[in-house]
Amino acid sequence: MAATRQWQLASRPVGEPTHDNFELVTVDRPEPGPGEVLVKTLYQSVDPYMRGRMRDAESYAEPWDVGDPMKASVVGEVLESEAETFEPGDIVTGDLLWAEHAVADADELQRVDPDLGPISTAVGVLGMPGVTAYWGLRDICDPAPGDTVFVSAAAGAVGSVVGQLAQLSGARVVGTAGSDAKVEWLTEDLGFDAAINYKTEDDLYGAVAEACPNGIDAYFDNVGGEITDAVWMQLNEFSRVAVCGQIALYNETEVPMGPRKLTTLIETRATVEGFLVSDYQNRWGDALRRLSQFIQQGDLEYRENVVEGFENAPDAFLGLFEGENIGKQLVKVGEREH
C-alpha cells in the first residue's frame, strides 16, 4: 500500500507555538470510498486562525485533537475519483489536511478555475483571505471617497487586499506592517498613502495620528493590541471597525490587558463589529468574480510567500507570528502529475 505523510498536532502550545507541537507522521495513503476523491496536495495554506484550533478552548473553530492530523485549506489535484463530478487531473480546493494526500467527499471540494489566476491563488487572493478582505471591507468598513481607511497587518494576505480595495473605493489608505520591506511594498508598489513599521516605531500613537491628519473613518483590524489602541484614538464620528483577527493576542498565556476604550465609542458613535468569512458563503462567488476582475484590470496586486517542501510547513506557520510573510503564506507540497 502506498504511503503518505501528514503533520499531526503533537501537543498544545503554551504561548508561542514551537516545532515540538508538530509531528511529521508517515501513514498509509487513504483510498476514496463511493462519492469520494483522493487529492494530492499541491499547495497548503497556513493561516493565523489555526493558532486558535491548537488551543483546547471554546472558539468559533473546533479545536484540533492532539494526535490527529491538522486541517488546512489546500489546492490539490484529483488522483483518483469515486465521484461523478471529478476525474483525475482536476484541480480542486477545499478544507483538507496538513498532508501530502487526503481523501475528501466530492461535495466538499470546489473546482479551481485556472482562467481566474494561478491555481495557488485559490487559497489566497482568490480564496478565503481575498473573500475575507472583500466582504469585511464592503459590509462593515463601507469606504467612500474622502474617507481614511486604516488596516493593520497591511502586507498580509488579507490586509494587502483590504488596502487596495479601499483605494478603489476612493479612500485614503494607511496601514501597519512589521518590516521596512513591507512598508516599501505598501507605499511604493500598492500606493498606500502611508504605512507604519510598528516594530521600529517608538511612538505608535503619534505615528498613527500623524499618518491620519483627518482621523480614521474605517479600521480593518487584523491584529489587536497596541496598534488597535492607537487607531481607536483617531476614530472619527460614525466610524466603522471590522474586527477580523487579533494575531497580536493569540499567543498570550495570560488574559492580555489593555486600556479600556469603550468611552471612545460613545464620543465617536463608532461601530465595532466582529465577523467571520464563513458567514459569507452565499456571497463567495460575488467576491471572487470582482477580485478576479480587479486582478485582470491591473488594479489588484498580490504576493505569495511560498515555502518549498511539506517538511517545512511548521516553519511557514510559525513565520506568521514573526511577521515574516509578505502577502499570502503558502507551502508548496507537491507537483502536478497530469
Place this chain on the structure above:
Amino acid sequence: MAATRQWQLASRPVGEPTHDNFELVTVDRPEPGPGEVLVKTLYQSVDPYMRGRMRDAESYAEPWDVGDPMKASVVGEVLESEAETFEPGDIVTGDLLWAEHAVADADELQRVDPDLGPISTAVGVLGMPGVTAYWGLRDICDPAPGDTVFVSAAAGAVGSVVGQLAQLSGARVVGTAGSDAKVEWLTEDLGFDAAINYKTEDDLYGAVAEACPNGIDAYFDNVGGEITDAVWMQLNEFSRVAVCGQIALYNETEVPMGPRKLTTLIETRATVEGFLVSDYQNRWGDALRRLSQFIQQGDLEYRENVVEGFENAPDAFLGLFEGENIGKQLVKVGEREH
C-alpha cells in the same frame, strides 16, 4: 435688582468629584432680551455625563470652564417673556444652568405638556433619559421575543426604562444594580427575570452566566468596567451591544486597564456601537409619544429620587457615583409662582 443663585465650577475634579469642586454664588438675576425668556428652575437634572464636562479634555461634550455656572437640563416656569411663543406661567424644559433662574433663547426651550405626565418627567422618563433608553434599545439592541437582554445600572433613569421596554418586546431581561433595594425593585416591581447586586456579588462572571443560561443577545451598557467584562463573556452569536455610558470609569485618574476582549467579537460576530441621544433629535417626539403611551397603559413604571433644595444639588450629583439613586435623580429647586 433681584438676585439669584447658581452653582459654578470651582475647580476640576481629580478622580471622584467632591464638594470643593462646586461653589454656590449669588448673582444678579438676568433679564431677558428680545426673543428671550426668564425661567425659574423648578426641577434640575443631574446626570452622569456631567462628569465629562467637568474635565478639561476633548469629549463629545464641551468642557465647562472653571468659574462659570454649570449646565443642566431643567424644568422651569416662565416668569418673564420677551418672545411671542411663551408667556409667564408656561412650563418649559431646556438645557439651562445649575441656577435658580436663567435666561434662555425662546427657540431653545420646549413646552412641557402636563397631560403626558408630571412635569418633572420632562427631564426623566419623558426627557433625555427616556429617549436615550428608547432609541438606544430600539435602534441598536433590537430586542425580540426569545432574546435575553442585559442592562447595567438597571435601576437608574435610563436602565429602568431599557429593561421595561425590552420586556415589552418579549425579551427576557436581566440587569445589575448596586443595592438589594434596587434588585428587589427590579425583580419584584418591574418584573425583571433576574437582577444582580454587583456590590455584594463575589463572582460577577459566574453570577452573570448563571442569570443568563441562554447567553446574552443584547447588552445595553451604562457602566463599563468589570460588569461589561462579565457580560461580554456571555454574548451570543450576532449579539448587539449599545454603549451608552461608562460610569464605572469616569472618575479614574489613570487610564483604566482591563482584559482585551475584541476576540470575543470575532467568535460571536457581535456588534458594539456607541451612541448619543443627541443624534436622535428628529425622532425625539416618536419616543416621547410611545413612552407616554406605555406609562398611561401601566406598562412602564418610573421612579424619581428628588433631593430637596438647590443648595443640595452637588450632593444629588455626587450620589450618582455612589449608586444612591433609584430611578431619575432630580433636585427640587423652586415652587411654581403661577
